[in-house]
């Protein structure tokens with residue numbers, strides 16, 4: 001019996017690995033639910049301290065949903081086959097209604113599922129959205145059609161992106177690049193100069209809207225050195241697809257050197273709201289309000 005069961009599991013594992021190898025997925029891809037990014041090969045560290053919990057939430061959700069799907073499809077297939085109309089059947093089958101146990105079941109089970117999804121989502125989101133009392137690095141990221149400005153708030157320096165670069169591979173080097181020191185608590189304040197944008201660093205598995213006249217925040221710890229791709233995740237006009245940036249998570253020494261180079265290039269101070277397209281939004285500038 002045990003042997004039989006073992007053989008079954010082996011067959012299932014073989015079939016699964018065959019599917020994934022045929023579709024070009026590695027075991028690691030499967031473990032992270034096919035989400036982008038790769039953990040550090042030696043330490044297993046992900047890009048931020050939140051990535052693991054996001055992967056867990058994602059994997060947990062789709063495993064449960066696949067389970068529900070498989071049970072529902074199996075029951076449907078069973079009913080379709082067993083209760084099909086047979087040769088010689090002319091009338092309607094016996095009609096059944098008011099089956100209390102079944103009705104209770106299909107009210108209670110979805111209710112438990114919805115509450116479960118809500119509870120796990122709320123738990124993960126609360127952890128991700130909790131502000132740091134004393135972030136090590138404070139950044140203001142500002143979206144604009146179609147690029148990004150980065151203010152290094154503690155360092156009194158900035159980088160400004162030039163609109164619509166970075167489509168050809170050769171342009172990637174010119175993309176605005178946000179430098180962050182590794183193993184530090186980061187707070188990013190998110191604003192927009194014109195229309196809604198969304199700040200998305202792909203491997204961080206988290207994105208958040210940038211809305212004119214409003215400040216959103218992101219909080220995370222950088223946990224892995226590397227260069228990450230970022231993009232706007234909110235359709236914001238003609239060149240939305242060119243609204244790209246990079247994030248480089250570097251050592252403290254490299255970070256300091258980069259800050260020094262920005263200052264040496266004359267980027268002293270902060271890019272403020274005077275570059276915003278709409279100067280009369282509620283909350284933008286109280287003196288503008290009539």
Ligand SMILES: [Cu+2]
Pocket residue numbers: 143144146196197198232233234235236240243
């Ligand atoms: Cu955008």
